[in-house]
Amino acid sequence: MQLKIAYPDKYKTWVNEGVIKTSGKGSSFIDKIVAINKWSAKLETEKVNTPVDRSAWGISPQTINGYYDHLTNDIVIPAAMLQAPFYDENQSYAKNLGGIGAVIGHEITHAFDDNGSKYDEKGNLRQWWSDSDHNEFNKLSNKFIEYYGNFEAIPGHKVDGELTLGENIADLGGISVVSSILSDDVNALKEMYTNYAYSFASIVSDDEIKDQIQHDEHSPNNVRINAALSSSEGFYKAFDVKEGDKMYVVPEKRIALY
Numbered sequence: 001m002q003l004k005i006a007y008p009d010k011y012k013t014w015v016n017e018g019v020i021k022t023s024g025k026g027s028s029f030i031d032k033i034v035a036i037n038k039w040s041a042k043l044e045t046e047k048v049n050t051p052v053d054r055s056a057w058g059i060s061p062q063t064i065n066g067y068y069d070h071l072t073n074d075i076v077i078p079a080a081m082l083q084a085p086f087y088d089e090n091q092s093y094a095k096n097l098g099g100i101g102a103v104i105g106h107e108i109t110h111a112f113d114d115n116g117s118k119y120d121e122k123g124n125l126r127q128w129w130s131d132s133d134h135n136e137f138n139k140l141s142n143k144f145i146e147y148y149g150n151f152e153a154i155p156g157h158k159v160d161g162e163l164t165l166g167e168n169i170a171d172l173g174g175i176s177v178v179s180s181i182l183s184d185d186v187n188a189l190k191e192m193y194t195n196y197a198y199s200f201a202s203i204v205s206d207d208e209i210k211d212q213i214q215h216d217e218h219s220p221n222n223v224r225i226n227a228a229l230s231s232s233e234g235f236y237k238a239f240d241v242k243e244g245d246k247m248y249v250v251p252e253k254r255i256a257l258y
């Protein structure tokens with residue numbers, strides 16, 4: 001797997017390529033957008049019949065996001081993602097694990113989710129797992145579909161466990177890895193889970209959530225936190241969660257990738 005962190009080694013910029021005029025030289029905002037779109041389309045069409053550039057990035061360094069690409073088998077963590085709450089050199093190791101650590105674990109796990117697992121290390125569509133591993137994986141996936149499908153993002157509106165399967169597997173992968181790094185350190189686990197939740201904090205209208213449930217491959221953020229943590233053993237240790245507590249899930253119903 002190739003790791004692409006912060007910014008690409010080579011990149012083109014609109015200003016250097018003469019695509020847009022710098023401010024003060026006469027072009028309007030609309031002119032700039034049209035010029036950038038034309039230039040981007042030209043770059044895409046020029047790729048036809050040329051070898052794949054495996055060093056290319058799909059998003060800019062200024063994007064607050066990350067991704068895994070199963071066709072190039074790489075994870076991309078742009079520079080903009082390397083700031084609080086995800087990462088800060090002055091925040092604790094545990095907080096960084098709950099932020100960027102869980103994100104990196106999430107992206108790596110995508111290589112092994114219901115979609116990524118169908119592609120080999122070169123990005124070719126090839127079943128490289130044994131039949132029995134594949135069957136076991138499908139059984140675990142069904143548990144994920146059922147588990148997440150029971151979570152309500154807002155009252156009366158449950159998550160679509162099938163639509164969100166790959167992202168839910170990636171979330172569980174990320175949180176499992178960072179939880180295991182901190183092992184039995186209860187205070188560090190508390191900090192890590194708190195920053196994990198904080199990094200997803202957002203204000204979203206009910207209408208937006210209803211729309212998300214139908215179209216977005218990610219579970220709504222409140223479910224991404226609550227469902228993942230309710231299946232993490234470390235979370236029960238860190239906050240002494242007991243039967244009767246809101247986030248308690250009976251052990252037989254909890255999910256794991258193993």
Ligand SMILES: [Zn+2]
Nearest residue numbers: 106110167170
């Ligand atoms: Zn993802």
